[in-house]
Amino acid sequence: MRIALVAHDQKKEDLIQFVTAYKSILIEHELFATGTTGTRIIDEVGLNIFRYKSGPLGGDQQIGSAIANNEMDMVIFFRDPLTAQPHEPDVTALIRLCDVYQIPLATNMGTAEILLKGIEQGFLDWRLLEERRSR
Ligand SMILES: O=C(CO)COP(=O)(O)O
Numbered sequence: 001m002r003i004a005l006v007a008h009d010q011k012k013e014d015l016i017q018f019v020t021a022y023k024s025i026l027i028e029h030e031l032f033a034t035g036t037t038g039t040r041i042i043d044e045v046g047l048n049i050f051r052y053k054s055g056p057l058g059g060d061q062q063i064g065s066a067i068a069n070n071e072m073d074m075v076i077f078f079r080d081p082l083t084a085q086p087h088e089p090d091v092t093a094l095i096r097l098c099d100v101y102q103i104p105l106a107t108n109m110g111t112a113e114i115l116l117k118g119i120e121q122g123f124l125d126w127r128l129l130e131e132r133r134s135r
Pocket residue numbers: 006007008009033034035036037038053054055056059060087091
């Protein structure tokens with residue numbers, strides 16, 4: 001499963017804690033992240049992760065492009081709902097593309113936990129079929 005991990009600055013600490021707690025599940029998958037989020041995960045959790053550009057510099061749009069090309073299976077995006085983001089349109093576009101392509105999206109830790117537990121239970125295996133179909 002190809003999983004994108006993203007967090008706004010005020011939520012990065014939460015994501016690090018989350019990724020640390022679920023490392024044993026995440027390590028089984030192909031991981032992607034926006035630039036700064038990815039660097040922190042590599043440095044602080046030690047997971048192997050592909051880094052796109054930083055969010056404000058186009059990273060969210062790169063993940064959106066991967067979704068449109070059927071190259072991403074899940075997005076975990078810890079958004080900060082209390083701080084205005086200069087690249088808000090990119091954030092909205094990414095979330096929109098998740099809805100366009102039925103990509104499971106968690107925007108907070110509560111939902112993210114359910115998605116990762118769902119992966120373990122095989123609830124997302126339909127994504128693997130979808131992936132094969134598009135080849
Ligand atoms: O701003 C972001 C997502 O919108 C996250 O980007 P960074 O991981 O580069 O901080």
